[in-house]
Amino acid sequence: MKIGVVTFPGSLDDVDARRAVRIAGAEAIALWHGDHDLRGVEAVVLPGGFSYGDYLRCGAIARFAPVMREVVDAAVGGMPVLGICNGFQILCETHLLPGALIRNDHCKFVCRDQRLRIESTSTAWTSAYAAGAEVTIPLKNGEGGYVADEATLDRLEGDGLVVARYVETNPNGSLHDIAGIANERGNVVGLMPHPEHAVEALCGPGTDGLAFFASVVSSWAAAESLASS
Amino acid sequence: MTTQRQLDTVTAAQQTPDVKQPWADLGLRAGEYARLQEILGRRPTSSELAMYSVMWSEHCSYKSSKVHLRQFGEQISAQMREHLMVGIGENAGVVDVGDGYAVTFKIESHNHPSYVEPYQGAATGVGGIVRDILAMGARPVAVMDALRFGPLDAADTRRVLPGIVAGIGGYGNCLGLPNVGGEVVFDPSYLGNPLVNALCVGVMRHDQIHLAKASGEGNKVILYGAKTGGDGIGGVSVLASETFDEGRTTKRPSVQVGDPFMEKLLIECTLELFAAGLVVGIQDLGGAGLSCATSELASAGDGGMHVWLDRVPLRDASLVPEEILMSESQERMMAVVQPDDVDTFLAICARWDVDATVVGEVTETGRLVIEWHGETIVDVPPRTVAHEGPVYDRPYARPSWQDALQAGSSADLGRPTSGDELRSTLLALVASPNLCDKSWVTDQYDRYVRGNTVLASPEDSGVIRIDEESNLGVALSTDCNGRFAKLDPFAGAQLALAESYRNVATAGARPMAVTDCLNFGSPEDPDVMWQFSEAVRGLAEGCRALGIPVTGGNVSFYNQTGEVAILPTPVIGVLGVIDDVTRRTPIGFQAAGLSIYLLGTTRDELDGSVWADVVHGHLGGKPPVVDLAAEQRLAEVLVEASWAGIVGAAHDLSDGGLAQGLVESCLRHDVGACIALLGDVDPFVALFSESTARALVAVGESEATQLAELCEAHGVPCGRLGVTSGHGGGAGLSVVGYFDVPLAELRVASTATLPAVLR
Amino acid sequence: MARVVVDVMLKPEILDPQGKAVLGALPRLGFGGVVDVRQGKRFELEFEGDITEERLAEVRKAAETLLSNPVIEDYTVRVEQA
Amino acid sequence: MARVVVDVMLKPEILDPQGKAVLGALPRLGFGGVVDVRQGKRFELEFEGDITEERLAEVRKAAETLLSNPVIEDYTVRVEQA
Ligand SMILES: Nc1ncnc2c1ncn2[C@@H]1O[C@H](COP(=O)(O)OP(=O)(O)O)[C@@H](O)[C@H]1O
């Protein structure tokens, strides 16, 4: 399987995301912000970082990058898209996902090993988790406070679109302790924590994050074998 | 336009020899100005005056420290040279870490700007050191920050600390560099003069090493990165040649604002340029901006350069040539490129949205000639600007108060004896600002980005993987105990070196090279100059004894408020190599049932200790004995033990002694410990003495004998203290016969301190 | 040279952590009487030549699509005599 | 309820990375004619009761010490009719 990882000017965790994709058994394809081309990938990761410095609003400028037009079309067409941290912010700015991410309630950047509960396993990126599984994944952000109006929050909760929730502590003031959400179809997922930093026991708090990438790989493999049989 | 009319050219300088020039306001001494006229055989043009004044400032010329720093070179033995690829003098030193990899690292201060504008001062400090590492040809892979502040509860500390920490994080996080270590130290002497020392480490293949020299007549000189603006004009000169004093607002530097996003593009763009083999020579622009870059490149190369200054892209069109030469606008680099490669070079820059302009050419005239719209405004021998500045052997003398200070030992201070007294002493120390948990600071730093961080705060060293296949890696630590340095600067420097060396070995890495950031008061004060010379002598001799070279560093003088100098603060960074990072040794006890051993010898050494400070507010006597041979033997044991996979955990003992070491190892994973103090020692001394060359190790039953044999073989004293006990909830630290403390109570004491004050 | 100023503020119903932080800091520094603080962004856009209605319309579009996120922010646009 | 607005902008000679980012983005989104952009902070301070001269003086002091750093920023204070 080919999974594309987009590099915007100021992307930082693109290297990490590509490594995670490889460890999950897929081929990592580097995608360039300025290209109108997804190079035949079957899924896309928008990695963490500070695209364009995030000086204006996180993700506000990256949203307009040429490659994003292709990403949006593909996402609407059902291609699995995972936005991590800055990628989540970009997905909200493009309105592929509802709501927005604002400055942490304590106004400081925070980097910590965060406990999460996987609330939905019916997305392309979480199918390999056990429902309700509690995992530890690094969180690092300055603007990770998830906000949306009541109606949107009710819809997210009602339709089971909250993918992951902070447990033990809410590190940034996110409403409803939301750490990640999905679109109705479940192919587009935005996540504030960094699963790509939890794929090797040596360089992170563990390997709890690997299943995000394994999920998309295995569901793709399943689909393939169906198609070929 | 006016800039044209007022332009001071070389011709004008010849025709009007008697023009009064503001050399004094620019920080030059009368003798220096005279020497300048002698070199040029005429009065300098205003542009030349600007260049020389900034390049001859303390900060750029090291005029007061040079005569002492020479020792670092002189003390290098053949053995120390073995792994040294590039030594002192370049942007940063480079060492061979094997498998064709070279590692470059350096620590640098940004103290004064961080006091004036904490966020931007600290941020641009990180930006500057990262460009130094990049200029060597390396990819920067991690940063560290060694910070010093006034008392935690002082109002000004609450102003500068949050800003400085946010600035270090804001810039480093945005660059995608993991922060893997540093220090946060509080002492009244830093009130009004905080220290911000930033370290960066980079990795490259041997054949990628680049140097700052302009060679090859006809080669083009390209300035790329941010546009040049009015930032920090004269900053360096003023900062480094005047005692900083809040009152003297006119002398306040105009602080620069950093653009980490621009720097990230600069890094990726520059690495692509290196990979494409387009760079003959390269220099970052930091202090003294273009004055420094052009003169250093020229004097290190074939000795000549012609620059068309009017081609420099400006952010502010009203800048005059003198200002353009002195501007310290951040995020700029200068490269020397063969004519045929220029187009490719510019194309790569364009792909990264990085402005690049050919501003000059390498010549063999031996002169640095700078033109402004056709008129020659600078025509000088570059070496006299960059490398042959003034050198002072400033008077120094052992301070009159030094003997009294050393005489006032801590011996007759009241010591705790009962179990209860020892227990409350422990809790007081654990909660003290200098020993407490630093997560309030370190949680604002990204430790994970790039995915190669094996160990980071609060471990003894930061450990970074540099090869994913072979698991080759490096370990780094920075340390300094300024209180010890005040009691005895010679020993103090060696103690800082010893602690940093020990921290690296404790993690399982072979110490290999040293970088240093020497923070002192005014060199014009003989007391301070003595502290400085003693510290340098101690460091140079210490490095020779340990067999690891100083590869680069930085000197920061004039760290004082009014007449009061800071504690002498020689911050030492040690780099170690670890062949297989999966074998690194962490500080935390992982499980119950491990045997805890104390390696090394504990003496009654509490002068200058944290205990003397926290409990008695006392500083006097003599620092702990330095025993570098013992440090080497201990390091041998720790490195071999981690390689052999014997040790589960190891932690060096320093500030706060055995007690603090035990607490940190227990709290890491909530594993308790039950220990019995060895022999009939005084429990207070056993727990709180800060004797050096000691470490705490935890091993499984089956490995105990191997450890004993290893220590035996290297002649390192090794005594069994006890075992790791319960995990989680009920776990505690108990010292048999004296006291028990639940870990929960220790954790509250340790973690509450910073948030209570800083929010 | 003419200047258009765009002010962007978080919608009233959205919590403003920075404003809250300032509000908390004021009394500690001895400044009283302030009951609420909101922190937003101010953009100064410089134009060659005059500000036509078309240009203002463009600025409004930019304010709506780029300078602000309508999900959480409101903006105002006004011409300023530099 | 009366409102005092404090605008804080980086001094003209100081680099403004935020404004630079916006300036760079505008043409890419098809917005032309803008020659410079500066981005600053806008603070809205709400007071109970009227704005006296004393209060304004206090706000100026707060603007100078807390809301801005005079080394790199300029500020303006004005009363706004809410
Ligand atoms: N400013 C900082 N930035 C990053 N890490 C820090 C900082 N201050 C302290 N640390 C980390 O906290 C731990 C304890 O600090 P310190 O007491 O100085 O260690 P040591 O005594 O081993 O030198 C170390 O891992 C150190 O790297």
Ligand SMILES: [Mg+2]
């Ligand atoms: Mg240590």
